[in-house]
Amino acid sequence: MRSAFRSFGGCVLGAMLGVLGGCSDHSAPSLDVVVIGAPTAAFEDGVRLPPAAQLVRGATAEGLxxxxxxxxxxxxxxxxxxxxxxxxxxxxxxxxxxxxxxxxxxxxxxxxxxxxxxxxxxxxxxxxxxxxxxxxxxxxxxxxxxxxxxxxxxxxxxxxxxxxxxxxxxEGAGPMALSREGNIALLSPIAPERLGLPQPQDWAAGVRRIRLFSLPGADAVRRYAEGGTDLVLGGRFETFALAQSVASLSRRDLRLDPVQGLFGLVAVSANGPLGEAAVREALAMTVDRDALASEIGVGGWAATTRIVATGAPGDLGTIGERWTDLALDRRRTEAAARIKRWEAGHQKFPKLRLVLPEGPGGDVLFARLAADFAAIGVPLERAAAGSAGDLQLLDIVARYAHPEWYLAQLSCAARRGICSAAADARLGEALAETAVDKRAALLAEAEAELTSANVFIPLGEPVRWTLVRGTIPGFASNSAGFHPLPPLAERGE
Missing domain, CATH: 3.90.76.10 (Dipeptide-binding Protein; Domain 1)
Known part of the structure; x- marks a missing residue:
């Protein structure tokens, strides 16, 4: 079955020439949506879902x-x-x-x-x-x-x-029904009367089916550039450079979601030198975050050394950015000295393996961190996503922006890597506290414990982007970084 815009050869040509501002046909019988991921990602099951499967779950199984x-x-x-x-x-x-x-x-x-x-x-x-x-x-x-x-x-x-x-x-109760055509997820709106809801007159004329594809980043962006879709979802930092190359045709197409969350490194195991907090802090100290911000190329991307986002609701503001009184060269001098002290009591510092996702952003991040770590005598090699490593990139969007979300992600119960029992104890006390001021103070203590333990090396905010051609009804950039399918199924005016 042809996609909505494939019926309009002029629109496809216009997309390739970069002049397609308003060719999207909102009255077409279907909308093709591409989500970055593995080809079968839309059909994965369970609770640890990739973006395409999250969209399908949200469309076919409503919650309360x-x-x-x-x-x-x-x-x-x-x-x-x-x-x-x-x-x-x-x-x-x-x-x-x-x-x-x-x-x-x-x-x-x-x-x-x-x-x-x-x-x-x-x-x-x-x-x-x-x-x-x-x-x-x-x-x-x-x-x-x-x-x-x-x-x-x-x-x-x-x-x-x-x-x-x-x-x-x-099975969920809708509001969309799922069928499969190869690796394409076909999602059709269910008539409100079948859901026990009032059905507006001419309801069928106001909705359309969604054909959802999941493709690797380069393929998804190429499909967009060739006019094969009007919407690409699931963009992250590692594929941002790919989107920039297409958005240069029409800069209005690239949209950034104003998300907050955690973007940084976790030490996977306490074995070896990473078992010492002083060594982990040395690695955090040596990162040139300003250079990283420039190299990632995301306008307005803010680097940080904090775990909790500054200004998060309930944040007392008593914990600020780290090492603000030390220039980068002085930080690296101190960090290098810590590495030498570790080697004096053990052996030559081993090569660390960093697990990163594939894509140009991952290449940039690895090159930056490899240079930064080399400056203090720490060798670094790259490991593919899903493999074993010493350091792992943590890149997740906050489901809500309060300090307790950030602290829970790095708790021992989350099992992401090295953790702090003392921080967990303060977090538990904070969650049990009903007085707002006391709760905030305990949360600040928990963040201070995590910061001191150096279980996480913050780099900045997560990056979430989409490619959107023209104005698509039902799409809006948002702080959740999640774009539900049911609104996209509405044809609009």
Whole structure:
């Protein structure tokens, strides 16, 4: 089946000549969407999902709430909810709808599905973020209550994540149905009346099917340049240079999501020299972050030495950037001395293996870090993504921007690498504290413990980009870095 714009040869030619500003046909019967990833990524299952599979999960299995195009929480299986004054109970009124097998969406069935989703998260970093849930109860009819052991002001944002899409058996309740054509995911809007919702007049004329492809970065960008799609999602720092080469045809096409999160290095194992905090700090000290910012080439990209994003809600501001009183050459002199002291008590410093994703951004990052580490006598070699290494790039977007999210990602329970039991203890105390000022102080102490332990080498903010031709209804850059498919299925005017 031809894609929406393939019917318009002039648009394809215009894309190749860089003059395609407004050729996108919003009335076409389908929209082709390309997501950067492995060709079969859209069909992966589980709870550690690649971007394409997250989009499919979010489209085919709604949670109690969902995210809209702007990244805001909106009703999904629950059409309304209330939060008690003490913040310890969230009560959801479910819509009068049906599961895909025809069964009614009830409090009992939704409770079972939510428990199933929460149980599946065990052993992941996301599971920690739901640790405040004490009990899920089914109340009369179509009502579900989530009771908490402590207030969780970001609970709705978490429940809107695609991993919390609710399943009955192995199927969600929509709002889109999935079929497969080779490696293409075909997602068709389900008629509202089949979901138990009011159906507007001429509903079918206002929606379209989405054909979702998952392709490696270079192939995705090439397809866009050749007019094979109007939308590329899932861009990260390692493929940003590829997008720049195409966006030079029309600079309006490249959009950056204003995300926050963690972008830096974690020490995978405490074996060898990385088992010493002083050595890990030496590596953090020697990085020329200003040079890295210039070489990555992302306008406005801010380097950082902090774990928690400056200005995050609840951040007291008592912890600032590190080594601001030391020029880079003085930092490297101190770092080199630490490496020499380690060698004096052990052996020649071994070559460290750094695990990075493929792509021009990964090449730039490796070259920068290899030069920086060499300046203090530390040899570095590159390891492919998925292989064993000594250092691993951590590149994740914050699901919510509060300090506890950042600290939980580096906790011992997250199992990302070296961790700090002392920081975990402060984080646990903070999460149990109901007084806002005391909670903030404990979170600051937890960040100070993690900083002192040097379990993470921060570099800057994550990079998330998209290629968008013209104005596509249902698309908006957002701080979640997530672009749900159901809004994209609306034809617009």
């Amino acid at each position: 709430v969902a995210l809209d195009a702007q990244g805001r929480v909106i009703p999904a299986l629950a059409d309304r909810w209330i939060v008690t004054d003490d913040g310890l109970s969230y009560i959801f009124r479910l819509r009068d709808g049906l599961w895909r097998d025809g069964g009614a969406i009830t409090g009992d069935s939704a409770r079972a599905a939510l428990r199933q989703s929460l149980a599946a998260l065990q052993g992941t970093a996301l599971a920690q973020e739901f640790a405040a849930i004490d009990e899920v109860r089914a109340m009369a009819g179509r009502v579900v209550e989530i009771r908490l052991i402590r207030p969780a002001p970001d609970l709705l944002q978490l429940l809107a994540q695609p991993e919390l899409g609710l399943l009955r058996g192995r």
